[in-house]
Amino acid sequence: MKYEMPEINLKALFLGDKGENVDLFKELLLKMVDEHVGWRQNYMPQDLPVITPQDRSSKDFQETADHMRSVFNVLSSKLRTHSLPWHSAGRFWGHMNSETLMPAIIAYTAAMLWNGNNVAYESSPGTSQMEEEVGHEFAALMSYKKGESWGHICADGSIANIEGLWYARNMKSLPLAIKEVAPEFVEGKSEWELLNMSTEEILEILDQIPEQIDEIKTHSARSGKNLQKLGKWLIPQTKHYSWLKAADIIGVGLDCVEQIDVDDNYRMDITKLEEKIRDLAADQIPVLGVVGVIGTTEEGQVDRIDKMVELREKLAKEGIYFYLHVDAAYGGYARSIFLDENNEFIEWDQIDEVYAKHNIFTEKCEWLTRDVYESFKAMSQAETITIDPHKMGYIPYSAGGIVIKDIRMRDVISYFATYVFEKGADIPALLGAYILEGSKAGATAAAVWTAHKVLPLNVTGYGKLIGASIEGAYRFYDFLSNKEFKVGDKTIHVYPLTKPDFNMVDYVFNEEGNTDLEKMNKLNHDFFDQASYVKGGLCNNEFITSHTDFATPDYGNSPLPFVKSLGFSEGEWDREGKVTVLRACALSPYAHDKEVFEEYAVKLEKAIQCKLKTIYNETK
Amino acid sequence: MKYEMPEINLKALFLGDKGENVDLFKELLLKMVDEHVGWRQNYMPQDLPVITPQDRSSKDFQETADHMRSVFNVLSSKLRTHSLPWHSAGRFWGHMNSETLMPAIIAYTAAMLWNGNNVAYESSPGTSQMEEEVGHEFAALMSYKKGESWGHICADGSIANIEGLWYARNMKSLPLAIKEVAPEFVEGKSEWELLNMSTEEILEILDQIPEQIDEIKTHSARSGKNLQKLGKWLIPQTKHYSWLKAADIIGVGLDCVEQIDVDDNYRMDITKLEEKIRDLAADQIPVLGVVGVIGTTEEGQVDRIDKMVELREKLAKEGIYFYLHVDAAYGGYARSIFLDENNEFIEWDQIDEVYAKHNIFTEKCEWLTRDVYESFKAMSQAETITIDPHKMGYIPYSAGGIVIKDIRMRDVISYFATYVFEKGADIPALLGAYILEGSKAGATAAAVWTAHKVLPLNVTGYGKLIGASIEGAYRFYDFLSNKEFKVGDKTIHVYPLTKPDFNMVDYVFNEEGNTDLEKMNKLNHDFFDQASYVKGGLCNNEFITSHTDFATPDYGNSPLPFVKSLGFSEGEWDREGKVTVLRACALSPYAHDKEVFEEYAVKLEKAIQCKLKTIYNETK
Known part of the structure; x- marks a missing residue:
């Protein structure tokens, strides 16, 4: 492509x-x-068409075509009746969805006509090359070293997280396997020491004994042995439920999962993390790994990855090591807002200048804090990262992804099958032997590849789009803050949960003077019903949002400071044990525009007013 | 739809x-x-467009559009340069791919514009309904009982197989969990007896204690406990490599996987299976489950599911039970050729009549044997079945599926997350809590749903398409059988591996008088190179095929009878340890037509002749 x-x-x-x-x-x-x-x-071209003009004129051809046309009428009707208006420039403030990139949709459709299967290079040379390229683009996005890292597309974030845990489990088990197969390389190490070797150390041993790798793998966790020795998998309270499912599936089990409390900002509490790791160490229980989240599912918050990395370095000096997986299913693409046109992570003191140059925000945006900046920066230190193109990549469902810092780890989980394996290629001849899935759409790779070519993963491309979504979120956040509604003689206030680390805004309605938490929860649940398919309809709903519950079994007392700030007593919290929160993922590529937002703000205010009125009338 | x-x-x-x-x-x-x-x-409609005519006329809009157009030029060029001509009516006889159904491609594209995410009903009501409907259609296809069974779409067959093993593992562990939580329900049972309870018995106990199910699940294999007690997972030698990966991922481990030899027809040897189970029982090692394959990946053969079911019934009387999973990723849709217009399994003695009535074959086809018929029939007795729409469903990648006989099993692996779970719906409010994946394309459900509406899963619809592919395969099989080519003074014969149970034809070339197995393997590997991207090119390749190796580490001595039938000694087999086989999946919807096939047969013969000549000239 020879153009600017x-x-x-x-x-x-x-x-x-x-x-x-x-x-x-x-x-x-x-x-x-x-x-x-x-x-x-x-x-x-010497082969003549097998479907002849006579075929096409035949009665059964025509009847079959009409039958198909009728089916499409039904399909169209169903889709138009039962779909959500994500596309709206300013009325949809709910689930993590929006318009997706036109180039991705068209590329998917185009590539689908060729129907490549990226499981094997042989059956999809073009789209396999694209997936490999996308993997390296992901790695560059994470500031992983070129040539030493790797990534690939997968079905979704759950699958990527399962794969991350699979990597962690098999890596962690390798020293025990090395001890069985090549004990001289870990001579004198106790089991505790074996289970606290760093990923780097392990890979360096394997580098020295390539001919024994297969046997070592045979003795690793893939054999089914030692799973219960590998220690605890530590996740934040804000974790996606799929982390429990992942531990179940991978066989380490739910009993190995421990949740770490979050702080007032809904980020993992690093002090508590350190305490937990030290407590475990005191009992000689190792840590299988720690999950940091970039963009929590319910709050959009950003864990302090930098503090996790710092802690890891500190503990390493005491002989404690943990694998670090970053679940950036949601926020992964947002790292593009920190990369300049050369894909270098922008210095903190230059960031305003770079944003001004590339028109990242239309106005000054209160979003970026040093905390968030440092968290994103430190992602480059994680062993594996989940990133979903179908979230902030604005790619249609389903497209997940995973990136690995050290490509040598790939061999730790790989399998082979002869019919699709050809030696000597740079690109895995049989991708299915290196990943969790098998057959996979080449079309997904084409969609992601095309989107990345149109929008590079830095401030010249995706950075602008991410910036637009964040600015839109902050407009919505500002709109809600200190807003009040009158319904009859009641005054209803709106309270955002927290300053957003990213582009999600959680908020609650509460009646002035209400000290009954159950009542507030009911109000917000009723509001969700009105602002969703449940009671509000889809095609005729003027404002759509989503909701979530923060309940003690998951969140412990973390929501208490927020609940108290609204005037509820601790006793109320103990009695109710949950707070129902409304949740807006702000993904619209249009709502950052001041004029657009202000036009919609008037409509939103009316729509909210109307819904609140309906609720209060219904409860009368 | 009110029409015939x-x-x-x-x-x-x-x-x-x-x-x-x-x-x-x-x-x-x-x-x-x-x-x-x-x-x-x-x-x-009261909201005005946010993209104005002025926006569209602006310089940066035009430049961005041109940039996107340029990217599409590159994409189109790459796809046209590096894709495979699956679509050819008669020149592509290789990997498991072909033209896909126009209605599926269009439905996918259409639904992609709405971008539903079937993880949760709330975010995709239309396509979630379609997926639920497709699941019940899959269940009807397997003759599972209506209302008691369930199915869903997943990313691919590997994921479905992992999910099947996940089901088996957690089911098998439940009696141990019941013993811990509600021991009175399994009173007096030894550990051996607990590990040999049938799925039915286990589910009936759970039915009696719904309020304890959550706690029982907590004590099940999902906890990470008892994985090594559950016994062996028995698969045929012809298994897909993803079964090893599945055992690794699910944590039961490769050490629990045992391969059962196949017979001369590349079907699991049931006598050997029985011996293995009895040997294990003698050592008090239970069987976690048995996998039967409908359409083996490399040969397209059909395991005797009926014999497995018979064996299970026999052993049950001796207190031995195994879970049965059928891997019908490839052959699942073929069951539609056995269902009449009312979805009843057609009686053996009426099948010719029904086929004649519905024009299933254009001529008498030698395909169907009683063995194959009974194997398909008995699928209804398996606990879980993998079925891939992107294989014999002629749906574009990627679309896999799994069907479960007893919907109650669904609760054994389920999770919940509050933000997407609403009570009271028939359709899972949060599908992601019941399956391995999370986010998934509503578009896939729309594609499969639309295809099923156009082509019902019985002899009036898919049965015809499956029939066409089988008839095409038999034309290719007949074409190859007894074929010989002359290159210089050499005569090269073609030998099919076996009579196809389905629509795959494996074959080898061998030089007349050659008794050197290594030489034959080289010939076939060279032929593959010429008939594939490796040396033959894609867009200009007149005949494309794929290949596979049957090697002793996987296949043991099962290929020996075939190898001997070609005139090689047992010593040759022992020395070389593998046979390289060419492999043709016959999926073309056109090649069953006699005229079409005969036209192409002439071209294929020339193309093969030409490739052989090139090979012999190169080796000179």
Whole structure:
């Protein structure tokens, strides 16, 4: 591509909330269909079409086509009746979804016509190359070393997290296996020491004995042995439920999972993490790994990865080591807002200048703190990172991803099958032997690859889009803060949960003077019902949001400071044991615009007012 | 849909090997795009478009659009340069891929515009309903009882197999958990007896103590306990490598996997299976489960599921029980050729009549044997079945699936998360809590749903398409059988591996008089190189096939009878330890047609001749 990368106008990259870009969409879609058909015609042009004009005129052909047309009428009706208006520029403030990138949709469709299966290079050379390229782009996004790191696309974040835990489990078990197969390399080490070797140390031993790797793997956790020796998997209270599922599936079990309390900002409490690790160490229980979250599912908060890395370095001096996995399913792409056009992590003191140069925000945005900056920066120290293109990559479902810091780890979990394995290629000939899944759509790789080519993973591309979503979130956050509504003689206030670390805004409604937590929870649950499919409808709903419960079994007393700040007593919290929170993922690529937002703000205020009125009338 | 289902003409359902149906394709594609855009415009029509005409005329918009156009030029070029011509009506006889159903491609694209995420009903009501419907269609396809069974879509067959093993592991561990939590329900049972309880018995106990289920689950294998007590996982030698990966991931470990030899037809040897189970029982080692394969990956063969079920019934009388999982990733959809228009399994003595009525084959086909018939029939007795829409469902990658016989098993592996769980719905409010994956494309469900509506899963729909592929395979099989080629003074014969149980044809070339197995293997490997991307190119390759090695570490001596039948000594086999086989999945929806096939047969013969000549010239 021999042209200057232009200043990106995000409005050219989406179909548009009213389908404004439908002509551009069809132009590119039909171009790709035509070029595909041209290719079919020109593969062996001497072969005549097998579907003849006579076939196409036949009665059963026509009837079959009409049958198919009828099915499409049903499909279209169902989709239009039962889908959510994510695309809205300013009315959808709910689940983690939005318009997706036009280039990704079209690339997916185009590549689907070729139906590559990226399980094996042989059956999908083009899209396998694209996936490999995407993997290296992910690695660059994380500031992993070029040539020493790797990544790939997977079905979704749950699968990536399972794979991360699989890596951690098998890595952690290797020293025990080395002791069985090549004991001279770990001579004199106690079991405790073996279970606290760093990933780096382990890989360096394996480098010295390549011919024994297969046997060592045979003795590793993949054998089924030693799973219960590997220690605890530490996750924040804010964890996604899939982490429990992952521990179940991987066989280390739920009993090995321990939750670490979060602080007032819903970030893992690093002091508590250190205490926990030391307590375990005192009982000679190792730590299988620690999960830091970049963009918690319910709050969008950012764990202090930098503090986790610091802690790891400190503990290493005392002979304690833990594997670090970052679950950045949600926030992974946001690291692009920290990379300059050369993919270098921007210095703290230059960041405003760079943002100004690349028009990252339209106005001054209160978002970025040093904490968040340092957390993102430290991601480069994690062994594995989950990143979902179908979240902040604005790629259609489903597209997950995982990145590994040290490509040598790949061999620790790999398998082979002869029919798809050819030696000598840079790109895995059989990707399925290195990852959790088998068959996978080449189309997903094409969609992600195309999106990355249109929007590079730095401030010139995705950074702008991420910036737009954050700015939109802050507009919504500012809109809600100190807002009040009158319904009859009641005054209802809105309270955001916390200053957002990213682009999610959690908030609650509460009636003035109410000290009954159950009542507040009911109000917010009722509001959700009105602002969702449950009672509010979809196609005719003027404001849509989502909700969540922070309940003691998961969150312990972490929500207490917030609950108390609203005027509830500790006793109320103990009695109710949960707080129902409304939850807005602000992904719209349009709502950062001041004029757009202000236009919608008036409509949102009315819609909220109307919903509150309905609720109070219903409860009368 | 108020119209008679027509006699399906398969030619109306594919884009066509030369894009013959491109007009119909575009008609439906654009209809769906237009109807989607109409929906966007009519959600809150009072909201004005945010992308204005002025925006679209601006310099940076135009430059961004041109940048995107340039990226699409690169994408199109890459796809056309590095993709495989699956679509060819008669030249592609390789990997398990082909043209996919036009309705599935268009439905996927359409639904992608709405971007539903089937992880939760709330975020995808329309496509979640479709997935639920598809699950019940899968269950009906397997003759599972209506209302008591369930199924869902997943990423691929590997994920479905992992999920099947996850089910088996957690089910098998439940009696030990019941003994801990509610011992009165398993009073007097020894550990051996606990580990040999049937799935039915276990579920009936759970039915009696619903309030204790959560605690029992906490004590089950999900805790991480008892994984090494659950016994052996028995798979056929022909297994897909992903079974090893599955045992690794699920934590039972590779050490628990044992391979059972296959017979001359590459089906699991049931006598050996019985011996193995009895040997294990003698050592008080239980069987975690047995995997039967419907459509082995390398041979397309069909394990005797009926004999496995028979054996299970026999052993049950001796207090031995095993879980049965059928890996029908490949062959699952083929069960539709055994179901009449009312989805009843057709009686053996009526099958020819039904096939004649529904034009299943164009000519008498030698395919169906009683063995194969009974194997398919007995699938209804398995606990879980893997079925891949992206294989014989002719759905684009990636779309896998799993079906469970007893819906109560679903609760054995389920999790919950508050933010997506609403009580009272028939359809899981949070599908992600019941399955291995989390986020998943609603578009996949729309694609499979639409395909099933166009082609019902019985002889009126998919049965015809499956029949066409089998008939095509038999034409290729007959074409190869007794074929010989002359290159210089050499005569090269072709030998099919076995009579196909399904639509895969494995075959080898061998030089007349050659008794050197290594030489034959080299010939076939060289042939693969010529008939694939390796040396033969893609867009200009006149005949494409795939290959596999049957080597002793996987296959033991099972290939020996075939190898001997070609005139090699047992010593040769022992020396070389493998046989390289060419492998043709016959999925073309066109090659069953006699005229079409015969036209291509002439071309194939020339192309093969030409490739052999190249090989012999190169080796000179």
